[in-house]
Amino acid sequence: MHKLNRNNRDKLQQFVAITGASEKSALQALKASDWHLEAAFDVFYSQPHPRSNAADVRRLEELYNRYKDQYSDMILAEGISNLCNELEVEPQDIVTLVLSWHMNAATACEFSKQEFITGLQALGVDSIAKLREKLPFMRSELKDEQKFHDIYNFAFGWAKEKGQKSLALDTAIGMWQLLFAEREWPLVTHWCDFLQDRHNKAISKDTWAQLLEFSRMVDPVLSNYDAEGAWPYLIDEFVEYLYDKNVVEK
Amino acid sequence: MERKTIDLEQGWDYMQTGITKLKRILEGLPEPAFDSEQYMMLYTTIYNMCTQKPPHDYSQQLYDKYREAFEEYINSTVLPALREKHDEYMLRELVKRWANHKVMVRWLSRFFYYLDRYFIARRSLPPLNEVGLTCFRDLVYNELHSKVKEAVIALVDKEREGEQIDRALLKNVLDIYVEIGMGQMERYEEDFESFMLQDTASYYSRKASSWIQEDSCPDYMLKSEECLKKERERVTHYLHSSSEPKLVEKVQHELLVVYANQLLEKEHSGCRALLRDDKVDDLSRMYRLYHKIVRGLEPVANIFKQHVTAEGNALVQQAEDTATNQAANTASVQEQVLIRKVIELHDKYMVYVTECFQNHTLFHKALKEAFEIFCNKTVAGSSSAELLATFCDNILKKGGSEKLSDEAIEDTLEKVVKLLAYISDKDLFAEFYRKKLARRLLFDRSANDDHERSILTKLKQQCGGQFTSKMEGMVTDLTLARENQNSFEDYLGHNPAANPGIDLTVTVLTTGFWPSYKSFDINLPSEMIKCVEVFKGFYETKTKHRKLTWIYSLGTCHINGKFDQKAIELIVSTYQAAVLLLFNTTDKLSYTEILTQLNLSHEDLVRLLHSLSCAKYKILLKEPSTKTVSQTDVFEFNSKFTDRMRRIKIPLPPVDERKKVVEDVDKDRRYAIDAAIVRIMKSRKVLGHQQLVSECVEQLSRMFKPDIKAIKKRMEDLITRDYLERDKENPNMFRYLA
Known part of the structure; x- marks a missing residue:
């Protein structure tokens, strides 16, 4: 084999043991990352795996064709409904949002072929049964702070109408109720009431993103809320609403 | 030449005779003065004794004896004399003794001068002069200085109480403290000044505590000013000049700083009362006293601000009360009275600032802040910006100020413009002003062109060219329109065929300068129509690239009403005329018929018909004859109508434009905020929220005071429009995109 010093040989063996990769690809990854083990993992996992790709793609295409719409090259509402049935989840289940996130789907209720196949590849599944097995894992991802943040911000673009810049209020409220069911935020009902009561307009991306920050940073009794801060005005008004309605003592 | 050696004893005996003679002179005993021969002999003795070959060189011994001579004299004569005297007598004695001592030093050091030249210089010993002074310091001064200090201070206190004292004596005593320092001020400062200052502080502290109870604020200030003056005199008379700032500081502290609050807040005579009663002299005194004290004027300025604010608020409240108590039409008069009163208030207190308070910036600021508070209140639903614009209108329009002289008008305009500086919604003022200016110009209501231009110049100076460019455009437009009308009339003269047979005056305006007017397509x-066509024909001979838009709502028509009794000239608006001309062909028309024939909106038509059938002059008879117009009414020409005048003006009540003006200004502000944010971000690229907001407020403050919420909304709008983005890491930071 190659002339490796002991240290690097150890690393190679370790790498193979952990990733299950061939020695060749392990060596590639380690060399690419200048023999840093951690970095080499990143390199390895960010690469598409040529190993079983061909077989996978064939199976995934078969899967895709099962759900594909008759008339267009996409999976549409009906296909998704079938997919959910077979996965034994409700279409409104938040796990479908996580799945869409993995597929990086541009819009709710549809998957393009590209999204579907790369998404499932990334998840490392090639059958419904395997995907079903992945569901608990995907649910658990919502508990991860960073992933939740990504999924939350992904949801805005995913849920809004194509071509619109902002999110219709009803949809936004629906999404918030869904998302905040996963994360305890005691003010979510007040927020939705406030919007229907006082705002009644679409929600901008900025407001959407900042609300998550608000729910994270500001405690429910607003003790650390800074009126001079950069919160969007809608959130400022929400705070005033909370004081007005005596939900929170000033 | 061989010289006979002098031994120490023999030589010193000779010196003793000289010293004794000197002492006798000092003690005032009968003794002839030194003649030059004696002096020469004494000097020569020393010289000889110092220049003999060792061991007969007595320099060191003579140097010691020189000192001993002083010590002996001081111990045997000076101290006993001083010890038996006290107080002022002791001071006198001391002064005398010190003077004597200096004489003694002067003489002895001359006798011993040769020591100074060689022995002392070579060994770097203290020179004779210094040795002499040191003796006095060590023996006399050190023993007595604290007693002396007490005696001096006692005398100073006596003088403070009004007694006559011997100032020259004190001056001489205090000079001793200075001279004893031999070039250093330490002795004066440590042995006298510090105690004197302490005493001064406690003296005035006692005084102040009783004065503050007994005296009114003006009396207290008078006394304080007098005390300060006297203390300064004291310094010039007998204290060292370096004591002045320290002494004054002590007195100021005890009299003015310690009791500042109590003094200024005195119930019936404090700063507020002085302002209330216009006690200009006392206020000037207050300024004089407190302006030298660090932060001393701040409370005064504060009270001044509160006082002016309260007066201003009272004026506003008064206007508000009268406005609500009276009918709507007189309310506007009240508001105008308010502006005049505010101007008077400003005049009055500006004099205070410039005279009592010597133009101090603190008071200018206080006045400004006070005016900003009450000048931005609304009165009876009108913003101050609107009131001010109306006030200008009343001055500038015909019949508004004809009684006033040109100077008086100029003066008032000047003051109005100054007042504008306190108003934060300058853009709102500009918009109202433009509306009113348009009315003055278009309906020929402006009293004087010079005044119109002069106020614009003043506004331009204060608010910048951008502020007045549209207004100036309007005034210029009108001049151009007059020329245009002349050439139109020439044109008609040369083309008799085109003449519509009606006198027609057209004012061509530049759209951007003028307020926006609704213009509808009326039939x-x-x-x-013929008139319009003729004018269009004329206008096209002059220019090809301009589009004429007719704003009929601003038109006026003179029409002849042929009534049964007599013909009357009716002055009406173009719309009113259009309605009336319909009755040339028929006597009776229903509301709907008029509506379809003219193609007007309900709202406008109701207003027009109301002015013609329900108001003062009933040119049309309405069926049924009620006070309001409804869509089922029928109208008929009132041929019986008559009036004692031959010409009447039928007014059309103006639509309330306030709401529209406010809306327009709001819209303009949104653009202004957008522009400001983009301008700031374009230069800064990345900026924190707070900073962006404050820079934005700063940039816009010349025109209006933007609402923070409004700025936030605009920022969010710019984010959606991809001009800005929030920093991914820090949501308080914004980045400029593009």
């Missing part, structure tokens, strides 16, 4: 009567 004009054929006579008017």
Whole structure:
């Protein structure tokens, strides 16, 4: 084999043991990352795996064709409904949002072929049964702070109408109720009431993103809320609403 | 030449005779003065004794004896004399003794001068002069200085109480403290000054505590000013000049700083009362006293600000009360009275600032802040910006100020413009002003062109060219329109065929300068259509690239009403005329018929018909004859109508434009905020929220005071429009995109 010093040989063996990769690809990854083990993992996992790709793609295409719409090259509402049935989840289940996130789907209720196949590849599944097995894992991802943040911000673009810049209020409220069911935020009902009561307009991306920050940073009794801060005005008004309605003592 | 050696004893005996003679002179005993021969002999003795070959060189011994001579004299004569005297007598004695001592030093050091030249210089010993002074310091001064200090201070206190004292004596005593320092001020400062200052502090502290109870604020200030003056005199008379700032500081502290609050807040005579009663002299005194004290004027300025604010608020409240108590039409008069009163208030207190308070910036600021508070209040639903614009209108329009002289008008305009500086919604003022200016110009209501231009110049100076460019454009437009009208009339003269048979005056305006007016497509009567066409024909001979938009709502018509009794000239608006001309062909028309023939909106038509059938002059009879117009009414020409005048003006009540003006200004502000944010971000690229907001407020403050919420909304709008983005890491930071 190659002339490796002991240290690097150890690393190679370790790498193979952990990733299950061939020695060749392990060596590639380690060399690419200048023999840093951690970095080499990143390199390895960010690469598409040529190993079983061909077989996978064939199976995934078969899967895709099962759900594909008759008339267009996409999976549409009906296909998704079938997919959910077979996965034994409700279409409104938040796990479908996580799945869409993995597929990086541009819009709710549809998957393009590209999204579907790369998404499932990334998840490392090639059958419904395997995907079903992945569901608990995907649910658990919502508990991860960073992933939740990504999924939350992904949801805005995913849920809004194509071509619109902002999110219709009803949809936004629906999404918030869904998302905040996963994360305890005691003010979510007040927020939705406030919007229907006082705002009644679409929600901008900025407001959407900042609300998550608000729910994270500001405690429910607003003790650390800074009126001079950069919160969007809608959130400022929400705070005033909370004081007005005596939900929170000033 | 061989010289006979002098031994120490023999030589010193000779010196003793000289010293004894000197002492006798000092003690005032009968003794002839030194003649030059004696002096020469004494000097020579020392010289000889110092220049003999060792061991007969007595320099060191003579140097010691020189000192001993002083010590002996001081111990045997000076101290006993001083010890038996006290107080002022002791001071006198001391002064005398010190003077004597200096004489003694002067003489002895001359006798011993040769020591100074060689022995002392070579060994770097203290020179004779210094040795002499040191003796006095060590023996006399050190023993007595604290007693002396007490005696001096006692005398100073006596003088403070009004007694006559011997100032020259004190001056001489205090000079000793200075001279004893031999070039250093330490002895004066440590042995006398510090105690004197302490005493001064406690003296005035006692005084102040009783004065503050007994005296009114003006009396207290008078006394304080007098005390300060006297203390300064004291310094010039006998204290060292370096004591002045320290002494004054002590007195100021005890009299003015310690009791500042109590003094200024005195119930019936404090700063507020002085302002209330216009006690200009006392206020000037207050300024004089407190302006030298660090932060001393701040409370005064504060009270001044509160006082002016309260007066201003009272004026506003008064106007508000009268406005609500009276009918709507007189309310506007009240508001005008308010502006005049505010101007008077400003005049009055500006004099205070410039005279009592010597133009101090603190008071200018206080006045400004006070005016900003009450000048931005609304009165009876009108913003101050609107009131001010109306006030200008009343001055500038015909019949508004004809009684006033040109100077008085100029003066008032000047003051109004100054007042504008306190108003934060300058853009709102500009918009109202433009509306009113448009009315003055278009309906020929402006009293004087010079005044119109002069106020614009003043506004331009204060608010910048951008502020007045549209207004100036309007005034220029009108001049151009007059020329245009002349050439139109020439044109008609040369083309008799084109003449519509009606006198027609057209004012061509530049759209951007003027307020926006609604213009609807009304079906004009054929006579008017002809006029329009003729003018269009003329206008196209002058220019090809301009589009004429007719704003009929601003038009006026003179029409002849042929009534049964007599013909009367009716002055009406173009719309009113259009309605009336319909009755040339028929006597009776229903509301709907008029509506379809003229193609007007309900709102406008109701207003027009109301002015013609329900108001003062009933040119049309309405069926049924009620006070309001409804869509089922029928109208008939009132041929019985008559009036004692031969010409009447039928007014059309103006639509309330306030709401529209406010809306327009709001819209303009959104653009202004957007522009400001983009301008700031374009230069800064990345900026924190707070900073962006404050820079934005700063940039816009010249025109208006933007609402923070409004700025936030605009920022969010710019984010959606991809001009800005929030920093991914820090949501308080914004980045400029593009």
